[in-house]
Amino acid sequence: RYKEVTDTIKQRVEYELGIIIKMGFADYFLIVWDYINWSRLNGIPVGPGRGSAAGSMVSYCLNITDLDPVKYSLYFERFLNPERVTMPDIDIDFCIRRRQEVIDYVAQKYGADHVAQIVTFGTMAARAAVRDVGRVLNMPYADVDVIAKQIPSGPGALHITLEDALKLSKQLKESYDGSPQVKKLIDTARAIEGMPRNTSTHAAGVVIPSRPVSDYVPLAKNDDLVVTQYIMTTLEELALLKMDFLGLRNLTVLDDAARLVRRSHPDFHTSQIPEDDPATFQMLSEGRTSGVFQMESAGMTGVCIGLKPQSIEDITAIIALYRPGPMESIPRFIACKHNPEKVTYKHPALVPILSNTYGCIVYQEQVIQIFQQLGGYSLGQADMVRRAMSKKKVKDIERERETFLHGDPSRSIAGCAANGIPEAVAQSIYDEIYDFANYAFNKAHAVCYAVVAYQTAWFKCHHPKEYMAALLTSVLD
Numbered sequence: 001r002y003k004e005v006t007d008t009i010k011q012r013v014e015y016e017l018g019i020i021i022k023m024g025f026a027d028y029f030l031i032v033w034d035y036i037n038w039s040r041l042n043g044i045p046v047g048p049g050r051g052s053a054a055g056s057m058v059s060y061c062l063n064i065t066d067l068d069p070v071k072y073s074l075y076f077e078r079f080l081n082p083e084r085v086t087m088p089d090i091d092i093d094f095c096i097r098r099r100q101e102v103i104d105y106v107a108q109k110y111g112a113d114h115v116a117q118i119v120t121f122g123t124m125a126a127r128a129a130v131r132d133v134g135r136v137l138n139m140p141y142a143d144v145d146v147i148a149k150q151i152p153s154g155p156g157a158l159h160i161t162l163e164d165a166l167k168l169s170k171q172l173k174e175s176y177d178g179s180p181q182v183k184k185l186i187d188t189a190r191a192i193e194g195m196p197r198n199t200s201t202h203a204a205g206v207v208i209p210s211r212p213v214s215d216y217v218p219l220a221k222n223d224d225l226v227v228t229q230y231i232m233t234t235l236e237e238l239a240l241l242k243m244d245f246l247g248l249r250n251l252t253v254l255d256d257a258a259r260l261v262r263r264s265h266p267d268f269h270t271s272q273i274p275e276d277d278p279a280t281f282q283m284l285s286e287g288r289t290s291g292v293f294q295m296e297s298a299g300m301t302g303v304c305i306g307l308k309p310q311s312i313e314d315i316t317a318i319i320a321l322y323r324p325g326p327m328e329s330i331p332r333f334i335a336c337k338h339n340p341e342k343v344t345y346k347h348p349a350l351v352p353i354l355s356n357t358y359g360c361i362v363y364q365e366q367v368i369q370i371f372q373q374l375g376g377y378s379l380g381q382a383d384m385v386r387r388a389m390s391k392k393k394v395k396d397i398e399r400e401r402e403t404f405l406h407g408d409p410s411r412s413i414a415g416c417a418a419n420g421i422p423e424a425v426a427q428s429i430y431d432e433i434y435d436f437a438n439y440a441f442n443k444a445h446a447v448c449y450a451v452v453a454y455q456t457a458w459f460k461c462h463h464p465k466e467y468m469a470a471l472l473t474s475v476l477d
Contacts (some may be wrong), residue, residue, distance in 0.1 A: 001061055001068070002062075003468035008070075008290075009057070009070065009425065012070075014078070015059050015076075017055060019076075019080060019082060020058060021079070021082070021232060022082070023080065023082065025080070027210075028243075029059070030065070030242055031110075032090050032092070032243065033209060034109070035102055035106050035109075036063065036064055036092060036344050037063065038105055039388075040063070042101070045091050045094065045098075045255040045380040046092060046093070046095075046251070047068060047092065047093030047248055047251055047452065048065065048066035048067055048448050048451045048452065049067050049444070050077045050092065050246070050444055050448050051091045051442065051444065051445045051448075052079040052312040052444050052445070053065060053079050053089075053090040053091065053444070054067050054445070054447065054448050055074035055075050055077075055079050055365070055444040056069065056074065056079050056080070057070070058076075064092075065327060065448070067444075067447055072316075072410075072443065073356075073365060073369070073443070074075065074365060074444045075365055075368055075379055077368065077379035077380050077382070078442065078444060082380060082382070083380040083381065083384050087160045089244060090243065090244070091244040091246055092243075092244065093248035093251060093278075094147075094246065094251065096247035096248065096249050096251075096252050098250050099247040103115075103117075103247055105112075106206065106208060107474050111212075113211055113212040113213065114208060114211070114226060115206060115207070115208050115213070115218060116204055116206070116207055116213040116228050117177060117201050117205065117222075117226070117227045117228075118201070118207065118227060118228050118230075118231065118232050119200075119201065119220065119228055119230070119231060120200050120202045121196035121197070121198070121199055121202065122196070122197050122200060123195060124189075124192055124194060124197045125193075126160060126161055126162045126165055126189070126193060127150050127151050127153065129190075129193045129198065130147055130148045130162075130186065130189045130210055131144055131145075131148050132192075132197075133189045133192065134147070134185055137188070139181070139185065141334060144185070147172070147175060147182060147185065147186070150165075150169050150171045150172040150175065151165045151169065152169060153197065158476055161194075162189060162190045163190070164194055176282065199220070200222070200225070201222050201225055202227075202232060204246040206242065207240050207243070207448065208240070208243060209240055213226075213228065216238065217230050217240070218230075230454075231237050249475075250293045251452070252312070252474055253456070253471050253474045254452075254455055256470075256473065257301075257459050257466045258270050260463075260465075260466035260469060261459075261463050261466050275454075276311065277462075279461050280310075280457050280458045280461045280462075281310050282455065283457060284304045284309055285305065285309065286305070287301045287302075287304055289301045289304055291460055292456050292457045294449055294453045295457070299322065300318065300464075303318050303321075303334075307333070308328075308337075312451060312454055313445070315453055316443065316446045316447045317333065317362055317446075318450075319441075319446045319449055320362050320441035320443065321362060321364060321441075325439035326362070326441065328420030329360055329362075332360060333362075336358035336359055336360065340358075343358050344359055346429050346432070347374070347421055347425050347429065347442060349373060349374050349419070350370065350374075353366055353370060361433065361436040361440060362414045362440065362441065363440055363441055363442070364386055364441065364443065365439075365442075365444070367389075367436070367437050370433060371386075371404065374404075374419060374429065375407075375414070375419075376416075377413050378420065379394065381413065385397075386437055386440075389434060389438065390440075392438065397434060401430050403415065404416060404426065404430050405430070
């Protein structure tokens with residue numbers, strides 16, 4: 001896949017292969033390669049990649065992913081490193097219409113008894129628990145309905161428990177204190193709240209062990225599908241690696257649009273889409289984003305108009321920034337893009353790391369790079385610190401500050417002082433990393449989705465009839 005194989009590329013591939021083989025993931029990579037290769041040979045649209053696996057050069061060279069990690073500064077260590085104890089997984093997006101064909105192929109190839117989908121449990125949320133208990137206590141539906149509606153609901157109230165609801169809702173508290181029947185209803189509901197209520201099948205997870213699945217875990221039948229009786233996290237603890245076969249509607253739309261374009265241009269293929277089409281970026285900059293993957297919301301459209309993206313890197317940043325938390329830095333990001341004199345760096349060593357994002361820390365990969373290049377960490381050590389920061393492990397973070405500033409000989413970390421960075425500057429950089437690490441987004445995932453977003457925008461710009469027809473057909477109902 002590389003026209004010119006430099007020593008750097010060669011070393012990185014050998015390093016990745018060494019870790020993959022040492023950690024026992026060779027079979028896993030080969031199985032993923034096999035079903036993606038089969039999908040491509042059978043004309044099933046496969047996404048360019050998803051999640052941190054796009055940072056692996058091995059997965060790029062095997063055609064598992066379609067993004068060159070060197071070009072986009074993506075790191076293998078964000079996906080897999082010897083210091084990481086959790087299992088990695090390679091998530092793959094398929095056309096929603098033909099995703100099941102891939103799962104059927106895997107079952108046929110490895111044996112139906114070696115492949116199972118994963119169970120998920122729907123649990124009793126506060127309102128559901130009250131309604132179910134009311135039914136069992138033979139209370140009139142209308143009375144129970146009144147009580148259930150006194151429990152706060154909506155996007156911000158997804159995880160509200162009955163305990164919380166009694167504190168938040170004055171009406172509910174009055175009903176609870178004023179009626180023995182309501183008190184019994186709510187107390188009983190509190191006892192069963194959070195318990196599994198029903199089973200369904202995980203949207204994408206599939207396990208493929210080396211022996212029949214029933215040798216490892218109990219199985220069940222769920223709507224004609226064989227599923228494991230253990231949920232995903234339990235399977236990971238048992239070291240059964242899941243593979244994610246995800247359905248992405250936009251791949252189906254792109255495939256249908258390409259098929260319609262081939263009526264007038266028989267040789268057309270999506271691989272011919274140029275990466276730097278000015279007309280496409282002009283369309284996005286004008287806010288004509290309806291029907292473009294990831295860019296359709298009013299907020300996203302506003303960011304496109306403000307930022308005026310000129311490259312896939314810019315679209316990547318929009319996808320990474322447009323989330324609660326990082327959104328606060330969007331105005332600074334836009335201002336710096338349009339006024340280069342506003343871009344500032346706390347130290348010249350940050351220029352190569354943050355120049356693509358106009359001096360702002362946007363990605364987890366940048367956090368890893370700062371630790372590596374300024375603090376002298378290995379990429380694996382840097383990723384572990386990033387994880388501690390995103391999980392807000394305060395003790396670890398404060399201990400690591402000292403290492404970042406002055407090094408730690410026992411871990412072969414040199415520290416900023418050894419690289420000639422003044423202590424006050426290093427402190428300030430560490431504070432900024434800490435502020436952003438909770439919010440920083442996985443660039444590998446953002447780039448993958450930026451590519452799909454750009455492709456949908458290109459189709460809309462150059463083949464609007466075919467693209468919009470495919471899109472309307474896809475969301476017909």
